Amino acid sequence: MSAGWTAKTTAMFSSPARRRWLDLFGPFIGLVAVIAVFVMLSESPGQFLSPANLRIVFAQTVIVAIGAIGMTVIIISAGIDLSVGAIIALSSVITALALQHGWSAISAILAGVFVGGIVGLVNGLAITQLGVVPFIATLGTLGIARGLAKYFANQQTVNPPATWINELAVSFPEKPWMLVAPGVWIAAALAVITGIVLKRTVFGRHVFAIGSNETAAKACGIRVDRLKVWIYSLGGLFFGLAGVMQMSRLRQGDPTVAVGVELDVIAAVVIGGGSLNGGEGSVLGAMIGALIMAFLRNGCVQMGWANYVQEIMIGAIIVLAVALDRYRSKALA
Amino acid sequence: MPLLELQGVKKNFGATAALAGVDLEIAPGEVHALIGENGAGKSTLLNILSGAFPPDSGELRLDGQIYFPRGPADARVQGIVHIHQELSLCPHLSVAENISLGLEPNHFGMIDRDAVLRRAHDLLEDFGCTHINVDAMAGSLSMPDQQVVEICRALASRSRIILMDEPTSSLTRHSVEQLFRLIGRLREQGIAIIYISHFLEEVREVTDRFTVLRDGKSVATGKLTDVTDDQLIAHMVGREGEGADLFGERRSSNVPKELVLQVRGLTSPPKVRSASFDLYRGEILGVGGLVGSGRTELIRALFGLAPSSGEVSLRAEILKRRSTPANRIRSGVGYLSEDRKHEGLYLQLPVADNLTATGMQGISHAGWIDLPKQNAVSEQIISMLNIRSARPAAPVARLSGGNQQKVAFGRLLYQGPDILLLDEPTRGIDIRSKADIYREVRRLADAGRAILMVSSYLPELLGICDRVAVMARGVLSPARNVSEWTPQSIMQTAISESPSMEAR
Numbered sequence: 001m002s003a004g005w006t007a008k009t010t011a012m013f014s015s016p017a018r019r020r021w022l023d024l025f026g027p028f029i030g031l032v033a034v035i036a037v038f039v040m041l042s043e044s045p046g047q048f049l050s051p052a053n054l055r056i057v058f059a060q061t062v063i064v065a066i067g068a069i070g071m072t073v074i075i076i077s078a079g080i081d082l083s084v085g086a087i088i089a090l091s092s093v094i095t096a097l098a099l100q101h102g103w104s105a106i107s108a109i110l111a112g113v114f115v116g117g118i119v120g121l122v123n124g125l126a127i128t129q130l131g132v133v134p135f136i137a138t139l140g141t142l143g144i145a146r147g148l149a150k151y152f153a154n155q156q157t158v159n160p161p162a163t164w165i166n167e168l169a170v171s172f173p174e175k176p177w178m179l180v181a182p183g184v185w186i187a188a189a190l191a192v193i194t195g196i197v198l199k200r201t202v203f204g205r206h207v208f209a210i211g212s213n214e215t216a217a218k219a220c221g222i223r224v225d226r227l228k229v230w231i232y233s234l235g236g237l238f239f240g241l242a243g244v245m246q247m248s249r250l251r252q253g254d255p256t257v258a259v260g261v262e263l264d265v266i267a268a269v270v271i272g273g274g275s276l277n278g279g280e281g282s283v284l285g286a287m288i289g290a291l292i293m294a295f296l297r298n299g300c301v302q303m304g305w306a307n308y309v310q311e312i313m314i315g316a317i318i319v320l321a322v323a324l325d326r327y328r329s330k331a332l333a
Numbered sequence: 334m335p336l337l338e339l340q341g342v343k344k345n346f347g348a349t350a351a352l353a354g355v356d357l358e359i360a361p362g363e364v365h366a367l368i369g370e371n372g373a374g375k376s377t378l379l380n381i382l383s384g385a386f387p388p389d390s391g392e393l394r395l396d397g398q399i400y401f402p403r404g405p406a407d408a409r410v411q412g413i414v415h416i417h418q419e420l421s422l423c424p425h426l427s428v429a430e431n432i433s434l435g436l437e438p439n440h441f442g443m444i445d446r447d448a449v450l451r452r453a454h455d456l457l458e459d460f461g462c463t464h465i466n467v468d469a470m471a472g473s474l475s476m477p478d479q480q481v482v483e484i485c486r487a488l489a490s491r492s493r494i495i496l497m498d499e500p501t502s503s504l505t506r507h508s509v510e511q512l513f514r515l516i517g518r519l520r521e522q523g524i525a526i527i528y529i530s531h532f533l534e535e536v537r538e539v540t541d542r543f544t545v546l547r548d549g550k551s552v553a554t555g556k557l558t559d560v561t562d563d564q565l566i567a568h569m570v571g572r573e574g575e576g577a578d579l580f581g582e583r584r585s586s587n588v589p590k591e592l593v594l595q596v597r598g599l600t601s602p603p604k605v606r607s608a609s610f611d612l613y614r615g616e617i618l619g620v621g622g623l624v625g626s627g628r629t630e631l632i633r634a635l636f637g638l639a640p641s642s643g644e645v646s647l648r649a650e651i652l653k654r655r656s657t658p659a660n661r662i663r664s665g666v667g668y669l670s671e672d673r674k675h676e677g678l679y680l681q682l683p684v685a686d687n688l689t690a691t692g693m694q695g696i697s698h699a700g701w702i703d704l705p706k707q708n709a710v711s712e713q714i715i716s717m718l719n720i721r722s723a724r725p726a727a728p729v730a731r732l733s734g735g736n737q738q739k740v741a742f743g744r745l746l747y748q749g750p751d752i753l754l755l756d757e758p759t760r761g762i763d764i765r766s767k768a769d770i771y772r773e774v775r776r777l778a779d780a781g782r783a784i785l786m787v788s789s790y791l792p793e794l795l796g797i798c799d800r801v802a803v804m805a806r807g808v809l810s811p812a813r814n815v816s817e818w819t820p821q822s823i824m825q826t827a828i829s830e831s832p833s834m835e836a837r
Contacts, residue, residue, distance in 0.1 A: 200444055202437045205430055212423035219421055220435035220486070221406030279425035 026324060027272050027288040030317070034292055038299035048302055052172075055180055059171040061294040062183040063088065063242045063249070063258070067265040068272075068286040069187070069194050070238025074134075075269050076198070077231050078211040078278025081123060082138040084239050084262035086145035087116045089255050091243025093153045096253025099160035109165065112247065113240040119145050120236015124229035142262075149255035158253035168248040183245050187287075190238070195283040207231060211278025264293060267314070271321040292317065334397055336361045336525050337382075337494060342391030344377055344549075351377040352388070353549035359494070361523045364516060366536045366557065368529075369546035370569055370824075371624045371789045375529050378546070379496045382527070383415035384408035406435075412493035416483055416500060424472025429453035431471045432486045456485040459518070461511050477508045484515070494525045501535060502625060513539050531623050531828045533562050545569055563821070570791060570820040580771050580796035589614070592649065593783045594635075594752055599643035601627075601634035606807035608643075612752065617774065617784045618812060619798030621791070622827045627807040628787040629671055632754045635785075636668040637661045647752075662691055667750030669742055671757040671787070677741040678729050685711040685725035687740050691748040714743040719769045735766030742770055753777065755786040759793060771797055791820045803827050 039045040047053060067084050074081050095112035103111065119141055126137040167174055169183040178185070198204035209217040210224050218224050242261075247253055270276070271292055272285025293314055300310040339357040343350070352374045359365050367375050381388050384402030393400040395411060402408035405415070422431050429449045430437075438448035453467040462481050465474065471482060480500065487495050501509045516526060516539055530536050536543065537557055544554040545568040553560075553568040594612040599605065604627035612618050620628050634641035637656035645652045647664055658668070670676040678687055688711050689696055696707045711725035718739045723732055729740055738759070745753055758774065759767040774797065778784055788794050794801055795815060802812035803826040810826055 200446070201442045202439050202444055203442060205426065205434075205437065205444060208426055209423045209430075209434055212425040213421060216421035216423050217434070219405045219409075219415075219417075221409050222435050223406075279423070 027285050027292070027321070030271070030321060031288050031292050031295070034295050034299070038295070038302065041299075041303060048299065053298065053302075056171045057291075057294050057298045058184045059169055059181045059249075060298070061290050062169050062181065062187050063245050064261065064264050064268055064293070065187045065287055065290040066183075066190065066242040066245060067239055067261065068268040068290050069191055069283055070235035071262075071265045071269045072272075072274060072281050072283050072286045073194065073198065073207055073231055074235045075266070075274045075276060076211045076278060076281040077207045077228065078214070078276075079127070079134040079228070079231065080138065080266070080276065081120075081232065081235055081239075082135065082262050083119060083123065083141040083145055084242070084265050085258040085260055086142045086149065087119050087236060087239040088243040088246050088258040088261055090119065090145045090149040090152075091116045091240040092247035092250070092257060093149045093158055093253035093255050095165070095244050095247045096158035096160040097152060099163060099165070100158060105163040105165050108160075108163075109241075109244050112244040113237055116240015116243060117233050117237040120233040120239070121229065123236065124232035127232065128225040128228050146255070153253060153255040155255070157255075159251075160247075160253065162251070165244065165248050166251050169245045170248070183248065186241075190241075191283050191287050198283065203227075203230070208279060211280075213279075264290075267318050268293060271318060273325060289321075335359060335394075336363075336396065337400075338392075338394040338397075340392040342378070342381065342388045342393065344374075344381060344386075344388050350549050352381075355391070355546065355549070355551045356554075357544055357551060358554075359525050359527065361493075361525055362520045363542060364520055364526045364528055364540040366528050366530065366540035366543040367546065368531075368533075368536065368543055368565060368569060370791075373546040373569075374549040375546055376498060377549075379415055379498055379527065379529070382408070382413055382494075383496055384413075385415075409435075409490055409492075412491065413496065414487040414490060414492040414494075415496040415498070416480075416487055417498060422471040422479055422483060424470065426471055427468050428457075428465060428471055428474070428482050429467040431482055432456060432489050434486065436490055452489060453485070456488055457481070459488075460485060460515055481508065481511075484512070488519075492524065494527065495519070496527045498529045499531070499625070500528070501530065501532075509535075533565060533828060547571065562825075566821050566824050570824055580775075580793070593647065594785075595644075595646045595649075596635070597644040599631070599634060599641055599645065601630055601639050601641035604630040604807055605634060605641070608804075608809035610802055610809065610812050612783045612785055614781050614783050615778055616799040617778050617786055617797055619794040619801040619815070620785065620787045620804055620809070621789075621794050621801055621823045622804030624789060626804040626827065628804045629756055631804065631809065632668070632756050632785065632787055635661075636666060636754055638668075662748065662750070665751035667691075667745040667748050667753045669745060669753070669755045669758055671760060673737055673741045678737060680730040680737075681728055683726045684715070684720070684723050684729055684732075684740055687729050688714055688725075688743050688747050691744055695747075710747060714746050717746065718743050718773060733763075735762035738762045739766060739769060742773065746773070751782060753782060753784045753786075755784065757787055757789065759788075759790065767793075791823060794818075794823065795820065805829055 038048050042048045067088070071081060071084065091112040094115045095108045098108035098111045099105070123138050123141055126132050126140070127134050167182065170181050173181050198207065206217065206222050206227055209220070209222060210227060214224060246258055250257065268289035269281060269286045271289030272282060272287070274281030274286065296313055296317070297310050300313070335358045337357070337359040339355055342352055342355040344352040355374070355378055367378065369375050380386060384405045384407055387401070400411065402411060402413070408414070423434065426434065429452070432453045433449045438445040438452070450467055457463060457465050457467065460481055462478070465478050465481065471479060474482065484500070500512060519526060528536070528540050540557060542555065543557050543565070544551050545565065546552070547569060591614045592611055593614055597609050599608045606627070608631050610618065620631070622628050630639060633639045635645065637658050637660060661668070674680065679690065685707050689707055693702060696703050696710060708725050715723050715725070720732070720736050720739045720743065723736060723740070729737055732740065742758060755774070759770055774784060774786070786798065795818060798815050800812045801815050801818050801823065803810045803823055805827055
């Protein structure tokens with residue numbers, strides 16, 4: 001390959017690359033703005049940005065963040081998954097039950113993650129083999145997984161013996177050198193890996209392809225059905241892991257926990273630039289989206305504002321973020 | 334041995350025969366033109382070859398072996414690629430990613446980005462299109478550039494036969510020349526091309542042999558140098574007249590000649606470049622031309638469904654109001670869409686709701702629908718149009734295609750507009766339904782309504798219209814009396830390169 005060619009392609013890279021930066025810039029500005037507003041409103045700004053408070057915010061984000069990684073992949077493929085909260089509850093119950101039955105911590109975690117993957121697989125099969133649209137298929141598994149969680153837990157919370165799993169999502173890790181909870185590091189690592197997979201692997205580009213134009217993807221020989229089964233199964237695995245984190249935070253398996261978490265997860269992806277029409281979205285954006293909501297909640301608590309204020313603000317921010325995004329993409333086009 | 338050989342290929346969709354016996358033979362390195370009117374079966378044939386659906390009967394052989402693709406992916410593997418009329422790129426992926434889609438060079442799933450970029454760059458350079466940024470989003474490119482990308486994608490998969498369905502329809506003259514040069518190079522490499530185009534000059538410039546399809550049959554084949562344009566057109570249109578009585582009698586209208594719609598220099602980018610005409614009370618003005626020539630867009634612009642510029646005056650009053658369909662309906666304009674399934678009807682809703690959808694004022698009091706009245710109105714239209722097996726409460730989806738079309742048309746009877754814009758009013762329906770609709774259209778004209786009717790069906794244009802104008806590449810010809818037209822002259826005008834073409 002000649003040097004001239006390389007120089008030319010590098011030059012050609014610049015404008016689309018710049019545009020991709022702009023895409024992330026929006027959510028990032030939003031995050032900075034949310035933090036800035038609370039720092040200004042707060043009587044003791046130092047407290048809002050104190051390491052202790054940041055640890056709390058990060059630890060609170062873990063569950064939504066891990067869920068949002070899986071949801072990003074699903075939404076880019078022009079799908080949706082409403083069963084997130086139910087999978088989290090089921091996985092937290094299964095993990096706790098496994099510990100109760102004397103399984104090692106690591107096997108209990110794998111059991112929780114695996115159960116999530118199974119529900120995801122069922123979603124994928126219902127969508128591709130039964131031809132049920134994702135919204136309905138996952139609405140169905142939402143009920144099924146929630147019901148199974150209650151059945152396995154005998155309609156009460158499951159209290160497992162203490163293990164190191166309880167340390168995964170604590171706000172203040174035992175070992176100070178970790179800075180934040182191990183779960184935060186796990187979420188960050190998974191986000192980076194998934195981001196790379198989406199950008200650099202055949203699987204990742206095919207996810208974008210079917211979300212962007214499914215007919216074209218089929219015509220290019222992509223096995224769309226098989227790919228979708230993988231996508232929903234992968235999503236399920238992430239939701240299962242989020243369930244393990246849920247178990248860790250509560251230190252018990254609770255079949256009634258995480259009702260409606262799917263909406264937070266979807267909101268994180270959408271605030272981060274994901275489009276429900278498919279073809280658009282990024283893991284990094286979704287992580288910023290999750291943080292925006294976490295800082296907002298935390299800030300409201302710090303200010304002593306009532307719960308309903310948070311709800312109104314988060315609702316407004318979702319609509320604003322998406323409206324801004326549409327406006328921006330129109331301006332760029 | 335021919336590279337591709339077809340014998341007696343047939344395909345039915347429901348009761349209609351899309352292909353009724355096609356023979357075709359193509360040698361390696363041959364560029365073969367597939368010619369025929371809209372609806373002659375060209376696209377169906379390409380879809381069968383590219384594995385979109387199987388034929389009902391007939392034999393396909395590739396390299397002498399039976400060829401039976403299980404799907405588009407399988408056809409692609411066997412070396413046959415279809416470049417669609419509507420572009421099929423993934424708008425959110427980059428140019429390079431689109432070109433390699435489905436065939437990504439990779440190491441254990443990790444895409445070899447350099448190889449993807451290099452392949453895209455090399456192919457684009459071959460095409461002389463280095464101005465296309467391989468890293469740009471495909472959706473951000475102009476239409477011609479998107480088509481170039483799609484052709485490059487076909488080349489990336491090492492195709493042996495490339496099916497091109499009107500590949501130049503969205504290309505500039507400059508890109509067309511590049512495409513032809515590229516086709517020349519493909520031919521040298523032994524790649525065969527099946528080329529669909531309506532433009533005979535273009536066909537002569539680039540292809541060697543031709544096959545004419547008419548009504549789903551291959552009716553003529555041979556070398557292009559052996560036939561004249563007139564002979565080709567005769568093969569394309571040469572059907573025996575369908576009973577003239579189908580269209581009813583064209584009476585010398587006793588309606589006083591009154592201008593109701595005057596259009597001057599209407600444009601509606603990108604499809605409509607220039608249209609001017611007058612429409613009088615009591616007449617049916619036909620608009621002929623090819624699918625995609627801008628006829629549908631002209632009607633949509635007139636009805637306020639697409640932005641346009643130019644001067645439109647309705648009953649000698651220049652229309653200044655922002656044009657929306659609601660305004661047009663209020664000024665007495667009615668519209669029948671060519672696409673009854675998506676734009677014309679609410680398929681799940683009852684016949685009565687569909688018939689009265691343009692305005693419920695006539696059948697309601699203070700917002701409450703007067704159901705007995707709606708029923709009575711609907712029954713009346715149902716019997717006027719002979720809509721069979723339809724009760725007002727039955728969902729439209731249960732009716733046959735012809736009866737669905739009558740419901741869509743019946744809505745205009747309820748609305749009672751002064752000016753009717755009809756887009757392919759009889760497309761894809763049976764002959765008896767056609768006759769019912771022709772009779773009603775004629776009756777409306779005789780009652781003093783003005784009718785503008787787009788049609789691809791030549792006997793219909795010549796049989797029912799009083800005057801006809803022809804659209805070619807976005808430019809509408811002057812309207813002439815129907816007696817001055819023949820099927821040949823309509824076809825000739827439709828496929829002519831309009832003079833402003835060079836200016837593009």
